[in-house]
Amino acid sequence: MASTGTADLHETEVAGGVRRRDFIEIAAVSAAGVGALASLLPLVSQMAPSKDVLAESTTELDISSLGVGQAIKAVFRKQPLFVRHLTPAEIAAADAVNVGDLRDPQTLAERTKEGHGTILVTMGVCTHLGCVPLGAADGENKGEFGGYFCPCHGSHYDTAARIRKGPAPANLVVPDYEFTTDTTLVIG
Amino acid sequence: MSFPWAKNYEPQAPLMKWMDEKLPLPRLVYNAIGAGYPVPRNLSYFWNFGVLAGFCLVLQIITGVVLAMHYAANAGVAFDSVEHIMRDVNWGWLMRYMHANGASFFFVVIYIHIFRGFFYSSYKAPREMVWLIGVTIFLLMMATAFMGYVLPWGQMSFWGAKVITGLFGAIPLVGEPLQVWLLGGFAPDNAALNRFFSLHFLLPFVIAGAVILHIWALHLPGSSNPTGVEVKTESDTLPFHPYFTAKDGFGLGVFLIIYFAFVFFMPNALGHPDNYIPANPLSTPAHIVPEWYFWPFYAILRAFTVDFLFIPAKLIGVLAMFAAILVWFFLPWLDKSPVRSGHYRPLFRKFFWFGLIPTMAALFYLGGAAAEEPYVMLSQIFTAYYFLHFLVILPIISSIERPEPLPFSITEAVLGHDDKAVLGASAQPAE
Numbered sequence: 001m002a003s004t005g006t007a008d009l010h011e012t013e014v015a016g017g018v019r020r021r022d023f024i025e026i027a028a029v030s031a032a033g034v035g036a037l038a039s040l041l042p043l044v045s046q047m048a049p050s051k052d053v054l055a056e057s058t059t060e061l062d063i064s065s066l067g068v069g070q071a072i073k074a075v076f077r078k079q080p081l082f083v084r085h086l087t088p089a090e091i092a093a094a095d096a097v098n099v100g101d102l103r104d105p106q107t108l109a110e111r112t113k114e115g116h117g118t119i120l121v122t123m124g125v126c127t128h129l130g131c132v133p134l135g136a137a138d139g140e141n142k143g144e145f146g147g148y149f150c151p152c153h154g155s156h157y158d159t160a161a162r163i164r165k166g167p168a169p170a171n172l173v174v175p176d177y178e179f180t181t182d183t184t185l186v187i188g
Numbered sequence: 189m190s191f192p193w194a195k196n197y198e199p200q201a202p203l204m205k206w207m208d209e210k211l212p213l214p215r216l217v218y219n220a221i222g223a224g225y226p227v228p229r230n231l232s233y234f235w236n237f238g239v240l241a242g243f244c245l246v247l248q249i250i251t252g253v254v255l256a257m258h259y260a261a262n263a264g265v266a267f268d269s270v271e272h273i274m275r276d277v278n279w280g281w282l283m284r285y286m287h288a289n290g291a292s293f294f295f296v297v298i299y300i301h302i303f304r305g306f307f308y309s310s311y312k313a314p315r316e317m318v319w320l321i322g323v324t325i326f327l328l329m330m331a332t333a334f335m336g337y338v339l340p341w342g343q344m345s346f347w348g349a350k351v352i353t354g355l356f357g358a359i360p361l362v363g364e365p366l367q368v369w370l371l372g373g374f375a376p377d378n379a380a381l382n383r384f385f386s387l388h389f390l391l392p393f394v395i396a397g398a399v400i401l402h403i404w405a406l407h408l409p410g411s412s413n414p415t416g417v418e419v420k421t422e423s424d425t426l427p428f429h430p431y432f433t434a435k436d437g438f439g440l441g442v443f444l445i446i447y448f449a450f451v452f453f454m455p456n457a458l459g460h461p462d463n464y465i466p467a468n469p470l471s472t473p474a475h476i477v478p479e480w481y482f483w484p485f486y487a488i489l490r491a492f493t494v495d496f497l498f499i500p501a502k503l504i505g506v507l508a509m510f511a512a513i514l515v516w517f518f519l520p521w522l523d524k525s526p527v528r529s530g531h532y533r534p535l536f537r538k539f540f541w542f543g544l545i546p547t548m549a550a551l552f553y554l555g556g557a558a559a560e561e562p563y564v565m566l567s568q569i570f571t572a573y574y575f576l577h578f579l580v581i582l583p584i585i586s587s588i589e590r591p592e593p594l595p596f597s598i599t600e601a602v603l604g605h606d607d608k609a610v611l612g613a614s615a616q617p618a619e
Contacts, residue, residue: 075470078377080469127502129354130353130357130375131347131472131476132470133472151475152351152476153490154559168502169500169502169503
């Protein structure tokens with residue numbers, strides 16, 4: 001490094017100890033840094049859901065054949081969706097609970113649409129670790145509170161699909177949906 | 189490499205001399221796992237497991253590359269392509285059963301290797317870095333094994349992927365977007381399967397790189413040994429080759445007998461029958477369990493069922509599960525006793541055999557059991573002991589324990605006498 005040629009270059013200084021070479025060093029390192037950061041964007045973003053996955057984000061559902069006390073499993077964003085036609089007894093059971101005592105306080109009315117208070121639409125995805133709870137089909141275990149029961153880690157949901165017992169932190173999620181007619185739902 | 193009396197590599201054949209000048213790779217091998225690496229002469233069979241683990245890694249890479257030639261990482265055909273391997277590909281059944289059981293046996297070997305480290309405090313100075321890299325390798329192995337188990341796209345594959353990625357959903361604020369990002373969708377699907385395949389192919393080579401660092405870091409101070417007394421003179425060591433290549437070769441033979449007994453006669457004993465059902469996103473198997481080697485940590489995950497202050501139970505469970513392994517990183521500084529080997533630590537030994545070992549055994553059992561009482565309560569008790577052992581009991585033991593007298597040297601431990609011990613006994617107290 002002590003060769004005279006290199007030393008000459010380093011001694012090419014202008015006022016204030018700034019060498020002419022400083023500019024090219026800073027510019028080169030900055031360009032490399034910005035370039036490395038910019039290349040992160042596509043690398044990170046490619047992992048996010050692709051457009052065809054996102055295109056499946058709304059689902060239409062006809063519930064005209066859903067009788068009182070029945071439930072169906074549908075598919076929304078490749079995940080199960082539960083639609084339940086509550087019986088008067090189930091509604092009474094859900095309304096009898098003191099909301100303040102719940103882990104995730106919500107009334108049944110807040111979890112259904114006005115004018116459609118007997119139709120409970122929730123994701124069939126346990127809020128603990130994502131298993132499909134039992135209780136939507138005939139003969140399945142509905143848990144201690146008559147709603148849904150997740151067999152993976154033993155979370156019990158009540159008739160309003162609210163978490164009552166077990167490790168799940170929240171109620172079954174009510175997705176965005178609306179009634180386009182009295183018997184047709186659009187989810188998402 | 190590590191001791192002045194290590195044998196020097198002297199190539200005889202002209203080709204090897206030429207090679208040694210251009211690229212001294214044979215020299216590197218000679219010094220690492222040949223006659224050029226002096227090893228404590230008193231190593232027991234518990235010191236076989238490092239070599240066995242290396243063997244398992246090579247086995248998994250070879251069978252895995254073969255499987256990748258026939259497997260199709262697409263959610264529509266993945267399950268069928270595995271059945272194609274089993275039924276149509278020549279020797280495909282053997283490759284798949286060797287790979288699936290190879291993963292289980294890799295973990296058997298690695299658990300014994302880790303618990304050897306616990307008992308003999310292999311993590312203590314000067315081998316802290318060996319230990320830290322080792323725990324990192326264990327974490328990489330867990331990630332690799334998890335993603336590999338997803339590839340057959342059976343029911344357990346799918347729901348395992350859902351539950352484990354669901355763990356990330358427990359992280360506050362960023363959890364759910366993070367989970368969607370990891371999966372490339374709202375639930376495990378083609379995008380997730382493809383990236384898992386890509387990473388499952390990549391990570392074993394990352395592990396192989398970490399293994400090289402692990403061995404490099406080990407060979408600076410040299411191998412530990414059952415007395416925990418450091419090597420003093422040449423009489424304490426033997427060359428790795430032929431003495432320990434022979435001993436490891438014998439151990440490898442025993443290992444292969446047991447391994448192939450599983451591969452040929454009970455290839456599905458360690459798996460789960462539900463994974464022969466194609467993945468169905470709308471139906472959860474009644475009893476989701478990960479592969480057996482994750483059970484202790486799965487038991488810790490499920491032990492937390494009650495919220496603490498503002499932290500939801502789910503998040504505590506996830507944190508505890510990761511902490512259960514991360515606590516190993518701190519062992520070199522939690523266990524301050526200057527004596528390494530459990531053979532000379534009466535109190536430590538009691539807590540090892542009657543505390544840690546039964547606790548791990550119980551957590552293994554509980555992680556595979558159903559999520560109901562009494563298993564949940566037992567998981568809570570043993571999880572509590574697990575953390576107490578590492579965070580409280582071990583530091584207390586190391587400060588109050590009175591260790592038993594150590595041998596002067598490895599030679600004395602082996603032969604019952606060491607001439608140098610007589611000469612230098614007054615000048616050099618036992619370590």
